Amino acid sequence: MASTPRSRLNYENINPHVKAAKYAVxxxxxxxxxxxxxxxxxxxxxxxFKQVVSANIGNPQELDQKPIxxxxxxxxxxxxxxxxxxxxxLLNQLGYKSDVLARAKWLLSKVGSxxxxxxxxxxxxxxxxxxxxxxxxxxxxxxxxxxxxxxGASAGVNTLLHIICADEKSGILxxxxxxxxxxxxxxxxxxTCVPYFLDESKNWGxxxxxxxxxxxxxxxxxxxxxxxxxxxxxxxxGASLSEEDIRAVLDFARAENxxxxxxxxxxxxxxxxxxxxFKRVLRQLQQEQPGAFDGVELAxxxxxxxxxxxxxxxxxxxxxxxxxxxxxQAEIYKFVSITLCAPVIGQCLVELMVNPxxxxxxxxxxxxxxxxxxxxxxxxxxxxxxxxxAQMEGVECGEPQGSMYLFPTIHVxxxxxxxxxxxxxxxxxxxxxxxxxxxxxxxxxxxxFGQKENALHFRTTFLPPGTEWVDRIVGFHKxxxxxxx
Amino acid sequence: MASTPRSRLNYENINPHVKAAKYAVxxxxxxxxxxxxxxxxxxxxxxxFKQVVSANIGNPQELDQKPIxxxxxxxxxxxxxxxxxxxxxLLNQLGYKSDVLARAKWLLSKVGSxxxxxxxxxxxxxxxxxxxxxxxxxxxxxxxxxxxxxxGASAGVNTLLHIICADEKSGILxxxxxxxxxxxxxxxxxxTCVPYFLDESKNWGxxxxxxxxxxxxxxxxxxxxxxxxxxxxxxxxGASLSEEDIRAVLDFARAENxxxxxxxxxxxxxxxxxxxxFKRVLRQLQQEQPGAFDGVELAxxxxxxxxxxxxxxxxxxxxxxxxxxxxxQAEIYKFVSITLCAPVIGQCLVELMVNPxxxxxxxxxxxxxxxxxxxxxxxxxxxxxxxxxAQMEGVECGEPQGSMYLFPTIHVxxxxxxxxxxxxxxxxxxxxxxxxxxxxxxxxxxxxFGQKENALHFRTTFLPPGTEWVDRIVGFHKxxxxxxx
Numbered sequence: 014m015a016s017t018p019r020s021r022l023n024y025e026n027i028n029p030h031v032k033a034a035k036y037a038v039x040x041x042x043x044x045x046x047x048x049x050x051x052x053x054x055x056x057x058x059x060x061x062f063k064q065v066v067s068a069n070i071g072n073p074q075e076l077d078q079k080p081i082x083x084x085x086x087x088x089x090x091x092x093x094x095x096x097x098x099x100x101x102x103l104l105n106q107l108g109y110k111s112d113v114l115a116r117a118k119w120l121l122s123k124v125g126s127x128x129x130x131x132x133x134x135x136x137x138x139x140x141x142x143x144x145x146x147x148x149x150x151x152x153x154x155x156x157x158x159x160x161x162x163x164x165g166a167s168a169g170v171n172t173l174l175h176i177i178c179a180d181e182k183s184g185i186l187x188x189x190x191x192x193x194x195x196x197x198x199x200x201x202x203x204x205t206c207v208p209y210f211l212d213e214s215k216n217w218g219x220x221x222x223x224x225x226x227x228x229x230x231x232x233x234x235x236x237x238x239x240x241x242x243x244x245x246x247x248x249x250x251g252a253s254l255s256e257e258d259i260r261a262v263l264d265f266a267r268a269e270n271x272x273x274x275x276x277x278x279x280x281x282x283x284x285x286x287x288x289x290x291f292k293r294v295l296r297q298l299q300q301e302q303p304g305a306f307d308g309v310e311l312a313x314x315x316x317x318x319x320x321x322x323x324x325x326x327x328x329x330x331x332x333x334x335x336x337x338x339x340x341x342q343a344e345i346y347k348f349v350s351i352t353l354c355a356p357v358i359g360q361c362l363v364e365l366m367v368n369p370x371x372x373x374x375x376x377x378x379x380x381x382x383x384x385x386x387x388x389x390x391x392x393x394x395x396x397x398x399x400x401x402x403a404q405m406e407g408v409e410c411g412e413p414q415g416s417m418y419l420f421p422t423i424h425v426x427x428x429x430x431x432x433x434x435x436x437x438x439x440x441x442x443x444x445x446x447x448x449x450x451x452x453x454x455x456x457x458x459x460x461x462f463g464q465k466e467n468a469l470h471f472r473t474t475f476l477p478p479g480t481e482w483v484d485r486i487v488g489f490h491k492x493x494x495x496x497x498x
Numbered sequence: 499m500a501s502t503p504r505s506r507l508n509y510e511n512i513n514p515h516v517k518a519a520k521y522a523v524x525x526x527x528x529x530x531x532x533x534x535x536x537x538x539x540x541x542x543x544x545x546x547f548k549q550v551v552s553a554n555i556g557n558p559q560e561l562d563q564k565p566i567x568x569x570x571x572x573x574x575x576x577x578x579x580x581x582x583x584x585x586x587x588l589l590n591q592l593g594y595k596s597d598v599l600a601r602a603k604w605l606l607s608k609v610g611s612x613x614x615x616x617x618x619x620x621x622x623x624x625x626x627x628x629x630x631x632x633x634x635x636x637x638x639x640x641x642x643x644x645x646x647x648x649x650g651a652s653a654g655v656n657t658l659l660h661i662i663c664a665d666e667k668s669g670i671l672x673x674x675x676x677x678x679x680x681x682x683x684x685x686x687x688x689x690t691c692v693p694y695f696l697d698e699s700k701n702w703g704x705x706x707x708x709x710x711x712x713x714x715x716x717x718x719x720x721x722x723x724x725x726x727x728x729x730x731x732x733x734x735x736g737a738s739l740s741e742e743d744i745r746a747v748l749d750f751a752r753a754e755n756x757x758x759x760x761x762x763x764x765x766x767x768x769x770x771x772x773x774x775x776f777k778r779v780l781r782q783l784q785q786e787q788p789g790a791f792d793g794v795e796l797a798x799x800x801x802x803x804x805x806x807x808x809x810x811x812x813x814x815x816x817x818x819x820x821x822x823x824x825x826x827q828a829e830i831y832k833f834v835s836i837t838l839c840a841p842v843i844g845q846c847l848v849e850l851m852v853n854p855x856x857x858x859x860x861x862x863x864x865x866x867x868x869x870x871x872x873x874x875x876x877x878x879x880x881x882x883x884x885x886x887x888a889q890m891e892g893v894e895c896g897e898p899q900g901s902m903y904l905f906p907t908i909h910v911x912x913x914x915x916x917x918x919x920x921x922x923x924x925x926x927x928x929x930x931x932x933x934x935x936x937x938x939x940x941x942x943x944x945x946x947f948g949q950k951e952n953a954l955h956f957r958t959t960f961l962p963p964g965t966e967w968v969d970r971i972v973g974f975h976k977x978x979x980x981x982x983x
Contacts, residue, residue, distance in 0.1 A: 020793065020821070020822070020826070021724065021725075021755050021757050021795055022661070022662060022724070022822065022823060023823050023825065023826060024825040024826065024829070028662070028663055028664050031661055031829055034832065034836065036832055036835050036836050040832075047617065070615065072614050073613075074610070074611035074613040074614040075610060075611070075614040080611060080613050082580070085578045088577040089574040089577040089581065091577075092570050092574040092577055093570045093573070093574035095570075095593075096574065096592065099591065102587060102591050102592060106584065106587050107584055107587060108580075125560060126559035126565060127812070128558075128808060128810065128811045128812055129557050129559040129560040129811045130557045131811065132532065164649060167836070167837050168837065175516055175686065176512050176513055177507060177512065177513070179513050179514060194836060197836045198836065201660065201833075201836070239507070240506075272506050272507060308505065308506070310505060310506055323613060324613040325614065325838070326611065326841070326842035327613055327841060327843065328649070328838075328839075336505070337505070337507065338505040338507060338508050338509070340508065341505070341509065344512060344516055344517060347516070347519065347521055348516050348519070350521050350525075351519065351521050351652070351679060351682045351683065352649075352650075352652050352656065353810070354813075355813075356649070356811070356812060356813045356841040357811035357812070358577075358812065358843055359841060
């Protein structure tokens with residue numbers, strides 16, 4: 014065999030389900046933007062912009078968001094507990110408060126070393142802290158045995174979908190537009206995604222008629238629909254659901270015997286109204302209609318990645334199970350055992366997130382100032398961006414409600430659609446690619462999340478600081494419209 | 499519908515492939531040992547022991563192993579970069595050396611915030627550091643584009659098996675006994691495990707005859723055998739492969755066109771001879787026989803969890819691909835994108851592991867002292883344990899060579915096997931369960947890793963400090979043998 018044989022693994026013979034998965038958030042445009050960034054870093058000057066703006070991904074600390082001091086001070090002590098031998102220096106010279114030291118000591122007493130594996134489902138004391146937080150948040154009991162720590166919410170979604178989906182007939186109702194983690198994971202698992210459209214005319218709220226239609230259609234095609242995914246506040250839409258919407262979804266899940274997966278990672282990113290957790294609403298329905306909702310299984314997910322915490326690089330998160338069968342929970346425990354445990358320092362960060370300094374604690378004032386500063390900064394930038402979109406020809410965008418994204422509709426001239434088709438691209442991809450090439454601003458085309466035919470969108474975070482990048486979008490848009498008019 | 503409906507998800511209808519997965523390392527015995535630990539913590543005194551000894555899992559820092567100071571000092575600065583505003587205090591009052599500060603600044607300049615997502619395949623500068631390390635270790639070039647950072651080696655194995663296995667006919671040669679991550683992951687993926695037995699008579703080395711037999715048998719049954727897994731140094735066996743064994747495996751992989759997956763997480767835990775990396779041996783074969791080995795695809799894995807680092811709770815690791823098809827690599831990149839990125843602080847720890855203080859650096863002396871202390875401690879405990887086993891009736895155990903485990907054979911009396919059968923247990927499970935109940939020492943029965951029929955083993959780490967727990971095993975064993983003789 015003198016000639017090199019064809020690779021054992023090639024595009025034709027690897028796992029077809031991995032190939033089928035799509036993940037545009039980190040796809041072609043993101044890769045291209047990184048190439049531009051590297052070019053600029055090398056000092057190349059032939060690009061028409063001086064800076065790449067990553068508005069494609071909800072990565073707060075890559076952009077303007079600073080970590081919260083209390084959290085990071087505690088983590089520094091967990092990483093180097095020998096610092097605790099110098100309390101005087103910490104307190105008097107380095108600006109650590111006594112509650113920082115106390116918390117680090119408490120966590121170390123529960124965790125041992127952050128370099129050791131924890132129990133597969135997480136450190137017991139941290140699961141208890143999460144349960145206590147859920148009780149405070151919802152006004153209903155929570156049990157630490159039903160909490161599972163995960164490496165970000167993504168790992169939790171992966172676990173839950175692995176358990177729920179038995180074969181290719183297993184179907185999961187997924188909102189469209191959606192964060193592509195769901196469709197990608199279902200593709201890898203070779204299970205069936207049952208898409209239901211959100212209602213753009215109602216600020217991307219849930220539309221029960223659309224959900225029922227999608228469900229009935231899938232059922233008639235032989236799909237064994239097992240669960241419904243809700244992302245609230247929404248990604249990419251930014252929607253924030255009303256309690257009424259949540260009740261309607263839970264009632265539908267009860268009637269059709271569906272598991273509810275509530276992705277609530279943006280629960281503190283709410284600008285209009287307030288966040289309603291699926292857990293609280295479910296427990297309330299159980300009180301109001303005794304017996305009727307006792308069979309509704311709910312999994313709700315949260316993480317340290319978003320909100321005012323914004324610590325996505327730490328890969329911390331959890332999910333809570335409600336009304337799950339104990340034998341199913343045992344299989345979930347075994348499944349998470351195979352990958353050993355979630356990062357322990359990320360687990361500690363979850364504890365800090367759910368149990369931050371309280372009023373009167375020495376670190377509270379700074380914590381509250383930092384927290385409010387981040388919240389108001391996000392809200393202000395969301396509003397500024399929304400205002401800019403309102404001035405752009407052919408762009409429509411609802412008022413910012415929650416999460417970290419705006420998801421405007423764009424109407425492009427017919428000539429632009431033709432030019433896109435000539436390149437073999439969808440019109441929204443074409444638009445975002447030209448924008449990136451002209452301005453260095455990286456967005457995600459709506460087709461990466463799913464959208465109705467002939468409706469075009471893009472998703473932008475409102476994380477990048479300042480408004481100069483928004484001006485770049487406005488300027489590009491005008492030229493684009495003029496060119497293809 | 500007044501009565502509570504049967505749970506939507508129950509043991510009968512969830513994913514059968516998850517149910518089929520077995521993971522004894524954290525199974526029944528481990529759960530029971532945690533219950534005992536909780537009982538003791540509550541102050542209960544009705545157990546016949548005062549302490550639970552977790553010799554079932556390679557979790558160094560849960561036991562005697564201390565983290566290495568240099569690593570943790572750098573991590574503390576990455577978590578709280580504001581400490582770098584107090585260089586004087588760090589250097590003069592807290593024992594930080596200047597190379598600690600320099601490294602933290604360098605990592606921060608490359609990573610930004612450890613709270614931000616990195617590129618999906620890892621921080622470019624850290625991948626470059628890994629490539630540089632591999633060049634130094636092997637004497638052959640390595641390319642950062644072929645390095646993928648992962649959340650421990652387990653996540654890397656999960657990624658690779660997802661790509662390699664296309665359907666249930668895809669087969670992977672897996673050593674028996676093996677670390678159950680491989681069989682469990684293949685079960686979840688519904689691919690075919692093709693077991694090959696290691697040769698206990700040659701200190702658990704690879705036996706090419708056994709590999710070929712297993713391969714031919716699987717092929718004749720229609721299995722599309724695609725890859726061979728090697729764990730070197732071995733888990734659970736502790737074997738350390740000779741260069742000759744590795745050459746033989748690579749030659750077999752070349753002849754049969756198989757991908758090689760080399761799990762090398764114990765590469766620094768070697769007590770006899772030296773570690774030979776598959777990468778170096780492959781590159782050497784390529785030099786010696788130009789052209790012949792150019793098609794051999796190799797994936798090798800490493801992590802921060804084992805060795806003298808022992809930081810498994812941080813979930814840091816990487817894998818390197820050699821000779822992989824670029825289109826396949828693109829799919830691997832997409833797959834890891836779906837879970838966003840490995841924990842960034844764990845990535846930084848990988849950088850520290852592959853690039854520790856060098857001779858002449860201010861932190862080198864302490865680093866070398868700590869590193870050697872851990873190495874010698876492990877070696878000493880391995881030897882003591884081996885000596886104890888040598889004195890036990892019906893126990894045979896090869897000399898400790900590498901990794902963190904001994905895997906002795908136990909011969910139990912026929913009556914013990916009968917008593918086990920009455921409980922519906924395998925004899926080794928029965929033995930380990932009685933040991934746990936009597937002494938609080940938790941081992942893993944050999945059946946959790948696979949073994950030949952009628953050969954019984956258990957795996958024990960040699961991580962727990964002291965020898966008192968070894969005496970407990972010796973005492974129990976004598977009573978057990980007497981009882982069932």
